[in-house]
Amino acid sequence: TINGQRLNDTLHQTCEFGAAHRWGAKATETGMARLALTDSDKAVRDWFVAEMTALGCDVKVDAMGNIFAVRAGENDGPPTAMGSHLDTQPTGGRYDGILGVMAAVEAMRTLHESGRKTKYPVAAIDWTNEEGARFPKSMHASSVWAGDITLADAHALADVTDDKVTTLSELQRIGYAGDVPCSWEANPLGAHFEIHIEQGPVLENAGQRVGIVRGGQAYKWFEIIIRGRDSHAGTTPMDCRADPLLTAAQFIVAASSIARAHGGLCTNGIFTAKPGSVNTIPNEVRFSLDIRHVEDGALAAIEAEIRARGEEITKTGYKVECSVEWKPLYANPAIRFHPACVAAVRAAALGNVAEEDTREIISGAGHDSCCTSKRVPTGMIFIPSKDGLSHNPEEYSTPEDCALGAQVLLDAVLIYDSQ
Amino acid sequence: TINGQRLNDTLHQTCEFGAAHRWGAKATETGMARLALTDSDKAVRDWFVAEMTALGCDVKVDAMGNIFAVRAGENDGPPTAMGSHLDTQPTGGRYDGILGVMAAVEAMRTLHESGRKTKYPVAAIDWTNEEGARFPKSMHASSVWAGDITLADAHALADVTDDKVTTLSELQRIGYAGDVPCSWEANPLGAHFEIHIEQGPVLENAGQRVGIVRGGQAYKWFEIIIRGRDSHAGTTPMDCRADPLLTAAQFIVAASSIARAHGGLCTNGIFTAKPGSVNTIPNEVRFSLDIRHVEDGALAAIEAEIRARGEEITKTGYKVECSVEWKPLYANPAIRFHPACVAAVRAAALGNVAEEDTREIISGAGHDSCCTSKRVPTGMIFIPSKDGLSHNPEEYSTPEDCALGAQVLLDAVLIYDSQ
Numbered sequence A, B: 001t002i003n004g005q006r007l008n009d010t011l012h013q014t015c016e017f018g019a020a021h022r023w024g025a026k027a028t029e030t031g032m033a034r035l036a037l038t039d040s041d042k043a044v045r046d047w048f049v050a051e052m053t054a055l056g057c058d059v060k061v062d063a064m065g066n067i068f069a070v071r072a073g074e075n076d077g078p079p080t081a082m083g084s085h086l087d088t089q090p091t092g093g094r095y096d097g098i099l100g101v102m103a104a105v106e107a108m109r110t111l112h113e114s115g116r117k118t119k120y121p122v123a124a125i126d127w128t129n130e131e132g133a134r135f136p137k138s139m140h141a142s143s144v145w146a147g148d149i150t151l152a153d154a155h156a157l158a159d160v161t162d163d164k165v166t167t168l169s170e171l172q173r174i175g176y177a178g179d180v181p182c183s184w185e186a187n188p189l190g191a192h193f194e195i196h197i198e199q200g201p202v203l204e205n206a207g208q209r210v211g212i213v214r215g216g217q218a219y220k221w222f223e224i225i226i227r228g229r230d231s232h233a234g235t236t237p238m239d240c241r242a243d244p245l246l247t248a249a250q251f252i253v254a255a256s257s258i259a260r261a262h263g264g265l266c267t268n269g270i271f272t273a274k275p276g277s278v279n280t281i282p283n284e285v286r287f288s289l290d291i292r293h294v295e296d297g298a299l300a301a302i303e304a305e306i307r308a309r310g311e312e313i314t315k316t317g318y319k320v321e322c323s324v325e326w327k328p329l330y331a332n333p334a335i336r337f338h339p340a341c342v343a344a345v346r347a348a349a350l351g352n353v354a355e356e357d358t359r360e361i362i363s364g365a366g367h368d369s370c371c372t373s374k375r376v377p378t379g380m381i382f383i384p385s386k387d388g389l390s391h392n393p394e395e396y397s398t399p400e401d402c403a404l405g406a407q408v409l410l411d412a413v414l415i416y417d418s419q
């Protein structure tokens, strides 16, 4: 049995690395701003490496900075992993990703204390830049591990605010460009389990405590670049403008209603306009587009409709018109987890709570498990998020639910390992 | 008679201070990025002071960095001024403001060479931060001179990209925080004349060469701040969002069509979103709003309608809604220039071109003359802008039109002085 108090204490203690955005008076009432590969990310990584080493694990760092802490089993072979991420959004909370790694740490501590030998090795993993907030590809390093993107492309990916700072330069700067290959073939896993907060309102609204995750929805990220002509705000008639900011506003309104009409989601999180003067019509705006749907086909339809509307919007018939460029940033197909892992999660959940306290659920967010599932059997556990709120400093899950989730994680791993 | 060649040579030589955005192969085929109170602005100011001193002018710098170069007349008294500005937009051209100061320099050179004594003193003026591009108030320093805003407020105005850098700190840094009071009462002028490029398409489309400016349209600038709730792009249902970026897009589309319906203009030149992550709905966006109309009443109606629509747009009925805050940045009422100055400009124009080559015109842009006209008789001369383009590196007026404009400026000043 895991130690719930210790789990929660450790989670909040390590949130000292990168705590930000105080929203309440209690010590733990802050959010997090621990962007991938920053100094605070390095600090929590160093802590994780030391802690896992102290528990007798063999710790490896791969070329994307992923940290694998492996505890030997009775037999050699690829480990059954418990992974998630320690990086956060710029206005992130204390649970997204962090709970998954801390639950793995607590599971390792529990195995260590009980002296329990598993059939095969067990691993705790911290995956690099899951959020995609600083370097705009989510599940960035687990995508390389799964062979979805190349190491070279991943290393070259630049910080969203400064294109001279890359993933590789930051890995090197903080000392986490490891020499283990980042590859499911060269550094294999037997299975991957992850506990995560739901980040949405479904479990809370249903009054249920454990989500047995069946898969994740599809999503795509783009950088949209609209180019126009800079000109004077006071002397340029409305019909003589090629105004990329007005065009972007029309695009964003249209994209949102297209996604909504399909039952999907649409978000624009980053937006910049150049040259940035009150009385000059911009010459270029860039913004991010995140579209999601549970079905790959519907996502493709949303994208196609937005592309078509985007072209229409630029056709003003004026002498000079704007142009729209789409730069693909990231794509994640709809995912279905492995039946054996889903079954292990279900069995573990039912060992801890009644059936009516559980539900099968599709994840709205992407997770490192979506990447591992392309190569190895994978399963996930969700616990409720207060108000369905995430990517927000006030993100919250109860200590009891965190402890329950960690217990289900450990139990699922042991069930899977024993089969 | 002014020397047109020398005028154009001097204009382009001094554009070496701050040249940027090359668009053609010829030496002069670049735009400008000489933002107010930057090092390149200091360099051209130093040139202007040296040049005017060499012509025997008495050079004064006031508390806003305005430079007054005064040439004595037969009688003492407030000088008849020829003023404009040497600062530019970030993607500015070689003529906006610059032509007005260079024409004043050429006029001074011509007076100097001919040994002509005017009845009253004559001045050439460089007004600080006319553009409002770096510090977001246009005609910033001529507004202080006219008593429209206080020196303290003007000094405190911060750089649009860095709120720790203020107008005062930059004036001090470049050595242009002068000790002459910035005040029409303490440092009076007798009249103010300005030649400027039209920056719009009217003269070019009509095939006319000289605009006799009757006045300027009204405009207002605001910073609009929309606040919402940061949350997850993949797990937050569309109906649970308080998305300030989508709200801003709806606001901008609405504002543009409201302004258009009234025959006015609407521009959003600056836009920022926080925290700036692809998969986080922003919590705050800020953007500039520039609305214009030739009539004060219509401008007020545009503002009122946009305010009302802005409130409506936030009323989604969802559990959490966005809020809209309007921060006034600047307001310029509709201006009518002084009949005596308009008459002097007309007489000067008709001394150089046929009546059909001139037209009375209302300025779409604000000018330092709009501020001086509140306190002293003021007049302006426009020359055509190629393609009506301004606030763009490719802004262009022919050397012949520049020379003609400078001649009309000098003649208008002499006509006014002699009355």
Ligand SMILES: NC(=O)NCCC(=O)O
Binding pocket: A096, A130, A131, A132, A138, A139, A199, A364, A365, A366, A367, B232, B233, B234, B279
């Ligand atoms: N769990 C999570 O917030 N992942 C970030 C990737 C996404 O945007 O869904």
Ligand SMILES: NC(=O)NCCC(=O)O
Binding pocket: A232, A233, A234, A279, B096, B130, B131, B132, B138, B139, B199, B364, B365, B366, B367
């Ligand atoms: N002439 C000019 O571009 N002035 C800047 C002020 C304005 O925005 O109209």
